[in-house]
Amino acid sequence: xxxxxxxxxxxxxxxxxxxxxxxxLKWVDTAAAQADVLSAEESDPNRLxxxxxxxxxxxxxxxxxxxxxxxxxxxxWTVCHFRELxxxxxxxxxxxxxxxxxxxxxxxxxxxxxxxxxxxxxxTWQASLNENYTDGLLILHQGQVVYEYYAGxxxxxxxxxxxxxxxxxTGLLGEILVAEGAxxxxxxxxxxxxxxxxxxxGNATVQQLLEMTTGLAYSxxxxxPNAEIWAYNAAASPLLKPEGYSGxxxxxxxxxxxxxxxxxxxxxxxxxxxxxxxxxxxxxxxxESVTSLxxxxxxxxxGAEQDGYFTVDSIGTPFAGGGLSAGLRDMARVGQLVLSExxxxxxxxxxxxxxxxxxxxxxxxxxxxAGYRYLPGGSxxxxxxxxxxxxxxxxxxxVHGQTIYIDPTAEMVIVRFASHPVAGNAANDPTSLPxxxxxxxYLLEKAP
Amino acid sequence: xxxxxxxxxxxxxxxxxxxxxxxxLKWVDTAAAQADVLSAEESDPNRLxxxxxxxxxxxxxxxxxxxxxxxxxxxxWTVCHFRELxxxxxxxxxxxxxxxxxxxxxxxxxxxxxxxxxxxxxxTWQASLNENYTDGLLILHQGQVVYEYYAGxxxxxxxxxxxxxxxxxTGLLGEILVAEGAxxxxxxxxxxxxxxxxxxxGNATVQQLLEMTTGLAYSxxxxxPNAEIWAYNAAASPLLKPEGYSGxxxxxxxxxxxxxxxxxxxxxxxxxxxxxxxxxxxxxxxxESVTSLxxxxxxxxxGAEQDGYFTVDSIGTPFAGGGLSAGLRDMARVGQLVLSExxxxxxxxxxxxxxxxxxxxxxxxxxxxAGYRYLPGGSxxxxxxxxxxxxxxxxxxxVHGQTIYIDPTAEMVIVRFASHPVAGNAANDPTSLPxxxxxxxYLLEKAP
Numbered sequence: 001x002x003x004x005x006x007x008x009x010x011x012x013x014x015x016x017x018x019x020x021x022x023x024x025l026k027w028v029d030t031a032a033a034q035a036d037v038l039s040a041e042e043s044d045p046n047r048l049x050x051x052x053x054x055x056x057x058x059x060x061x062x063x064x065x066x067x068x069x070x071x072x073x074x075x076x077w078t079v080c081h082f083r084e085l086x087x088x089x090x091x092x093x094x095x096x097x098x099x100x101x102x103x104x105x106x107x108x109x110x111x112x113x114x115x116x117x118x119x120x121x122x123x124t125w126q127a128s129l130n131e132n133y134t135d136g137l138l139i140l141h142q143g144q145v146v147y148e149y150y151a152g153x154x155x156x157x158x159x160x161x162x163x164x165x166x167x168x169x170t171g172l173l174g175e176i177l178v179a180e181g182a183x184x185x186x187x188x189x190x191x192x193x194x195x196x197x198x199x200x201x202g203n204a205t206v207q208q209l210l211e212m213t214t215g216l217a218y219s220x221x222x223x224x225p226n227a228e229i230w231a232y233n234a235a236a237s238p239l240l241k242p243e244g245y246s247g248x249x250x251x252x253x254x255x256x257x258x259x260x261x262x263x264x265x266x267x268x269x270x271x272x273x274x275x276x277x278x279x280x281x282x283x284x285x286x287x288e289s290v291t292s293l294x295x296x297x298x299x300x301x302x303g304a305e306q307d308g309y310f311t312v313d314s315i316g317t318p319f320a321g322g323g324l325s326a327g328l329r330d331m332a333r334v335g336q337l338v339l340s341e342x343x344x345x346x347x348x349x350x351x352x353x354x355x356x357x358x359x360x361x362x363x364x365x366x367x368x369x370a371g372y373r374y375l376p377g378g379s380x381x382x383x384x385x386x387x388x389x390x391x392x393x394x395x396x397x398x399v400h401g402q403t404i405y406i407d408p409t410a411e412m413v414i415v416r417f418a419s420h421p422v423a424g425n426a427a428n429d430p431t432s433l434p435x436x437x438x439x440x441x442y443l444l445e446k447a448p
Numbered sequence: 449x450x451x452x453x454x455x456x457x458x459x460x461x462x463x464x465x466x467x468x469x470x471x472x473l474k475w476v477d478t479a480a481a482q483a484d485v486l487s488a489e490e491s492d493p494n495r496l497x498x499x500x501x502x503x504x505x506x507x508x509x510x511x512x513x514x515x516x517x518x519x520x521x522x523x524x525w526t527v528c529h530f531r532e533l534x535x536x537x538x539x540x541x542x543x544x545x546x547x548x549x550x551x552x553x554x555x556x557x558x559x560x561x562x563x564x565x566x567x568x569x570x571x572t573w574q575a576s577l578n579e580n581y582t583d584g585l586l587i588l589h590q591g592q593v594v595y596e597y598y599a600g601x602x603x604x605x606x607x608x609x610x611x612x613x614x615x616x617x618t619g620l621l622g623e624i625l626v627a628e629g630a631x632x633x634x635x636x637x638x639x640x641x642x643x644x645x646x647x648x649x650g651n652a653t654v655q656q657l658l659e660m661t662t663g664l665a666y667s668x669x670x671x672x673p674n675a676e677i678w679a680y681n682a683a684a685s686p687l688l689k690p691e692g693y694s695g696x697x698x699x700x701x702x703x704x705x706x707x708x709x710x711x712x713x714x715x716x717x718x719x720x721x722x723x724x725x726x727x728x729x730x731x732x733x734x735x736e737s738v739t740s741l742x743x744x745x746x747x748x749x750x751g752a753e754q755d756g757y758f759t760v761d762s763i764g765t766p767f768a769g770g771g772l773s774a775g776l777r778d779m780a781r782v783g784q785l786v787l788s789e790x791x792x793x794x795x796x797x798x799x800x801x802x803x804x805x806x807x808x809x810x811x812x813x814x815x816x817x818a819g820y821r822y823l824p825g826g827s828x829x830x831x832x833x834x835x836x837x838x839x840x841x842x843x844x845x846x847v848h849g850q851t852i853y854i855d856p857t858a859e860m861v862i863v864r865f866a867s868h869p870v871a872g873n874a875a876n877d878p879t880s881l882p883x884x885x886x887x888x889x890y891l892l893e894k895a896p
Contacts, residue, residue, distance in 0.1 A: 051764060054728060055698065055763060055765070061763050062764075063686075063763040063764060064535065064686050064762045081764075083535065083536055083538065083757075084535050084760055085535050087512065087531065087532050087533050087534055088531055088532070089532050092605055094605065095604065095605055095753045095754065097545035098543065157540055157543055238511075239512065239688060240512075240687060243691075280502060283502040289502070305543045307754075309531075314511045314513070315499075315503060315504070315509050315511035316499060316511060316529075316532045317502075
């Protein structure tokens, strides 16, 4: 199996959750300097013994405030334990009984072969799991669980950071509100949120937020110390600000400072702050926070087994752009709900139009200009990625390999939680996107 | 109704959870200087509008790090929202279906009369609810819910700080281990935890921890700036330590610094650090943290509706002495399990001896010396308070009015969550203890 170093890609096209990203730059520097990165087996958090014992030995402690908890390989523990490091807000599943998933497990999936996009040798599905530092993976086919896998820090009763898959939850809520007529996608953000009228968001439309085609002076280039991401991170942290800090102290305050760059509606620019602004639009429109609305509209309706939670800023604002942690099966339930366009157990939870709009996708030309090597012909809408391949697949995607991958043709949902050492998904796309396609084809072939 | 100021009692016999107590001293000073304190209605957190809106207006924000979040009346919001302010660790209910409680509601309880212990006029049960700043109250009689009430920040799907009721959960786990033979109550703490061999705990027995008859140089007198509670609080905080801080950074490190004062086994001294030491003993003995063991032994077995959670220190150690938040109904389920001496739905979860030992109580003479005005003849064992009254009642008790009150004679469990402006329960005992007794007598009379 090729070592990771061959595939090392430092691009960071997917934003790291703000409160966690401070540590990443150090890691990128360190990792880039290394010829070899620990394999999935070598970096297994149980094997490395993080946080085992009472107390853990000091060199195996991951805690606040200064343990670099999101550096690799520590982050392979941290992705399952954000709430132990940061204040969080609950996404309640409600108080009722969970709806059990039905099982039709198929071990043969382990043997499905695919060819990685980077031209390396064909590999099996099973081999892709460690190649991508997978912590959890579940496949639904025609609504039944055909594959379920846990490793590293995760088990069936755990929660894992969804990273930017969170955006797709926020975006789904936005599309539901648009489809229901509660939110006008032509409305200007500044009209909904007067606090943002004088920011770059003021004259952007809700649709431009949903498609991330706003023109914003905002760089997520972690290697540039002047990039706006640093001010954003400082504002988003719920912890004590440094002595003499006078910048924005919350997501709200930060968003109001964002300056324009270029025109809205021209180019796709993957910028987390669009989702935070959308989260604010949703809260102002509905009178509910994103956590509360995600609970009442989704989590309480899908028979979830576990509560989810969001990290928050210093005044309890949920991080709409990346703060969700949840159980693997519950993410699969959400994926199934999206695949079925809003219907679950025969009940319609929201208009099918919400999902139709996501599947239809965004402006493909605007997307092409952004140059995603492994998503040619793709687009972005409702904070979901459309592959526009012959299966009509679309996905929620988050750094370090998180995904909800939906293939309507194969009636398949794949949910993956992972802790790949490289943040940008360009590092794991070569051994995941074709693997998803291969399993879809396998399932299509065996489908009744 | 008499104003609170008449009953103002500043004694703090029940330890405030460490990470929250820093704010209390300021409040005590302020409140003592005030003639009038806001009533329950006046201080209702919804009425005051804490944290409403996106964003809340600045004078209604309760956040990190400097909003005095545990000062009254803000604390009436905070008691339901600790996780939004602090890192926490989950007490998982597991993934199954909750066991519904059965209901036989009896509105007549509202009219039950009692005479407060301070000699003021008789009042109704219903009037006691606001008198005690009650946020939630549930009464089980013969295993059925006869009364359920929510106010302020709490509803059936919320979680509320249990404060020192947490100690009784840790103590219950300790008694279970003793009853099962996994933990020897005659063993020396220093033999189980070599790290504590040179501290005051070193030559104390597990039994002395369970009964809080250790001789420790430890003051929880918040009005004394040199009291050990301040160093404890600093060690326990999961947040950034002040510049130049060189003291202990975790519960473990703090416990190792505790010095002896007097002899073990002579006098009852209510000191939270006994519970933290017991939590450590439990973790070392079982290889599981208190959160994990409370989940596997209790929360996953009682049909809980919700996860609970503990606040943690900077390395994720759960605050065994006061960090639990949980749902009202789940606390009632725990109370019922204790009343039934370990049996639930016909299944025995632990030996009855664990509860028999608690009911039997601790050294009454050692307790009498501590001078609890409203608990004459009482004792303390397994981190539960025995009233030794003619009903054999015993209770878990936490600052600001938290309780699980168990009356075996009346087959009654009362669970109260509250946010009384005064921490010490001497402020609410006069209008709660006789109210519990009156309801018990009412239920006995109507019992089949």
